Amino acid sequence: MDFASIDPTTVIYNLMIAATPILFAALGELVVEKSGVLNLGVEGMMIMGAICGFAISVETGSSYVGFIAAALGGAILSIIFAIMTQYFLANQVASGLALTLFGLGLAALLGHSYTGQVPPEVSKLSVPVLSSIPIFGKMFFNHDFFVYCSLALVFFIWFFLAKTRLGLIVQAVGENHDSAHAIGYNVTKIRFFSILFGGALAGLGGGYLSLIRVPQWTEGMTAGAGWIALAIVVFSTWQPWRLILGAYIFGGITILQLNLQAIGVNIDVALLSMTPYVVTIVALVLMSVNRSKKSIGAPGSLGKSFIKVL
Amino acid sequence: MESTNPPVLQLSHISKTYTNIMANDNISLKLNRGHIHALLGENGAGKSTLVKIIYGLVKPDNGKMIFNEKNYAPENPQAARLAGVGMVFQHFSLFDSLTVAQNILLGLDKAYSYDSLVDQIVQMSKNYGLALNPKMTVGDLSAGERQRIEIVRCLLQNPKLLIMDEPTSVLTPTEIEQLFNTLKQLSLQGTSILYISHKLEEVRRLCNDGTILRDGKVIKNFLPSETTSSEIAELMVGKKIKPTVKQNSHSKEKILDIKNLSVKSQTPFGTNLKNISLEINQGEILGIGGVAGSGQDELLLVLTGETKVEKNTILYKGMDIGHLNPQERRELGLLTAPEERLGHAAAPEMSLIENCLITAKKEKNLVERGWIKFGKTAQFANDIMKTFDVRADNSANLAKTLSGGNLQKFLIGRELSQNPEAIVVNQPTWGVDASAAQFIRQALLDLVSRGTAAIIISQDLDEILEISDRFTALVNGSISTPKVTSKLTVSEIGLMLSTHSTN
């Protein structure tokens, strides 16, 4: 056992990579929930993204085409959820679960022949000048395009929700769908597209998992990442910037426990592998303790079906 | 008054049918420029449907509209607003967690910069005496302030026609005066106003013309200044409503005693109750007035037992009951009826029979050793339906399928059939048609004449003044000393309703 062999620079570098898939998925789900929809199918959409991205990039040899396919895969799966909940008014919790079960199965089916294959490598995008800063350069400015992209998206989604009219409308629909309908907004349509957007980002997160983070395809490879993304949205109290905090804490714990496993620390491997999930539960509890004091966060109509009355 | 100008809005032969109800049946209407036109009718007469059609929320099956001398068939509210129609809803279409300015922005179709909008809101509030702070969060505002948001939102688009749906039901007498001034100012500037109300005196004071609807049809066009309230009332209801009969009870023993009760609201934008003290005796009705959001819901929850309170703040027959849950209180004879029918007093997806079990299982022995006696429960439900004239074809019908009036009669009936010693009712006739309302009030009076003590919380001032023995007002979570209702003057009442209403 040699703690000194854990290099903090590498840990932080890897932490950002481990956090990125979850950050993508959580960003998508944040917008979905802001519009008042609870989509528990993130896990299913992520794994669809993972296999679609993987398969297409193996077939085309281009990882960027693969990423587009990943986003499409997640979005297409989310259409099922959108139709069920927005037009058939099905229970959102049950529909989300169904989406996860279905997505896991479908991905396994599609991925049957891709097990063991190697995807094309995604090159690093070193930021000129900044990447040559000692230590920090390696930690922060020597990543692939998508790590930067995920952080930029946090900014854009914050900007969208806080500063644009359309963002305000999305929030209004999530806050009180009856009022939004009464002043003339098409609740169903806005929610439909929010769900699609969430699906695309979850797919992107899945694609990142199978193309960069792991990178290979195995059945059930998301291993709860989608659920953790859902938890991080709660943890963030629906504020985009706090998603980074949540995702990076989670990434940090994942990388740390992997490092500890690697140096053979004298703790049961199973116990170490549990930690990300245990920490997620602890985070959820801490958030709910806080929330009972100050009632902020959750959109008013979250999870409720919008039924147009006579 | 004949106007030489062409009418602003002309409706011809508008009809709209829902599955089995003819909500609007061949309605024709003319609205003159700069006039305030009253649209009167009972709940369910078709007023809402008609204004929703004008505002583009509902499409008519038949008929034609001409607005501003052009054919008018708005695809959606945006199109209506663009054409120059604004609407202030009875149930505000606002978003609690957003600011005043954001709420207004959402209702505007032009793109405004936030800062210039804030300036315009301030300007508009000054011009029309509609005090508003654009940066406040809507959830923290009173009902009157919320209505001002809706009005400002409409005015910013320079409407030629403004639709007001029951605007005074949430306002204090002072606020009503302010609103009337604003509306008169607008009409002088040439804006036409379609004013929906069921308060006849108001209509007579404010409106130039009027139309009465009943069962989806136009019953009569009239001139409010030349028609008496009782004539209008009869036309609206289609029959004479007999006035409630009040008999005095002889027992006067104190039954409920609330002492220095202060409670924090449990909802995000609720009102805290501050230092409330009340006494209520057998055989009397204590009426508690006040505008919406003054703490009525919180007070009811405290009395039902859903909100627990400190020791010795609520005494029932001398016994501290602050820690007892609703069922334990019921078993002592203290019954309650909340305002929200579906979701609080009743479960929407459950049958009327099952809904009986919510409050009556003990008193009526509907459950024995944990096992439900369905036959007996169904019998009880049928008895209520018969005694309280609940019109539904079957007690197995789901609660949500009944009309507001019928469901309210059923729910009030469920409590009254249990012979309570004390009863607390919040908004007994809210959204209920006139004859059902009269029925409910009479049933409450009859119960009290047999010695029951009643607290009636209502935002309908006329109702409280009609049936209560003593009157008090809930203002911003505080209560004034109750006074004998029959000795109160209008100005005293107005004062009680608006004291310390400023934050």
Next chain:
Amino acid sequence: MIKLTPRNNQSKILIAITPIIAVLFTMIFGGILFWVLGKNPFEAIKLIFWDPLMSETFSDYARPQILVKASPLILIALGLSVGFKANIWNIGAEGQFIMGALISAGIGLALYPMENRLIFPLMVVCGTLGGTLWALIPAILKSRFNTNEILVSLMLVYIAEQALASASIGILRNPEGSGFPGSRNLNQYPSASNPELIAGSGVHWGVVFSILTVWFFHYLLKNHKFGFQIKLFGDAPRAASFAGLKSNYIILLCFSISGGLAGMAGMFELTGPAGAITIDFNVGYGFTAIIVAFLGRLNPIGILFAGLLMALTYVGGEISQFMLGIPAAAIQVFQGMLLFFLLSIDLIVKFQLSFIRNKHISRKE
């Protein structure tokens, strides 16, 4: 355009018939899926739905297998259905299933090789308790802090899986297993085994218990105030509190019941069909049971049939895998589809649909 009107009261016929329609839709779309995979759709559907029951070649194997697979599904789904009715979402039954098995295995193996008639009943009790305790974690967190029970119960599945992995290579490993992962096989320990009660029938104690539980729940939910309370809580929580019900009581009770039954199912699975604790002991019954609960319309009798049907697709899936090479994942897709159709078709149970011809009316109201 389609217009929705809420129904006055729910039609019993529709409630019963809609799952069948959903199954038919699933067959059609599943058939298309199999066709896309290059298989004969008619043969595949026949292999899945017909042959396990009726074909001479397969039924001897398949019929008992259906019971073996249906029993955990039914037990778990019954428990879940109670919570789902109350709008309390325990989706961590898979973890509770594992914990029931682990705890009962621990007790059974600790007593090895003592022979006593009471060991098996003791293991049933401990398995049930194991599942209950695991389920009480999200329940307590929800009732105490209002923590989201869906996410917590799900996280606990992953934690339970790690515990299972650890136990099968650590504390519960068979000392005589020459270092291979996995526990001693309980089928070879008479006091702790759960054998077929009638040879060749597939009926073991778990099957007996699941049928008894169906009957008990059917009677209880229909006639006891408990059934009314959970329905009230699910439909209108504020009305439940107005009726004097404590929400914490309902939350703890629903989780205890569902966790307990999942744990019990894990125990029967361990001592019967599985025999031993292994890393891949759990095969997803806890998740499939969610489909079973909905397919059965959260009604005990419905769940009985739904569990049998779902077991049929498992067994039929195995046969079609063997005969046509249809991948196992296709069956999972098939089951997921079933849930989609079922949830969507609920619309016609809740609402009356009417079709409006009028073209210029382009929006629903």
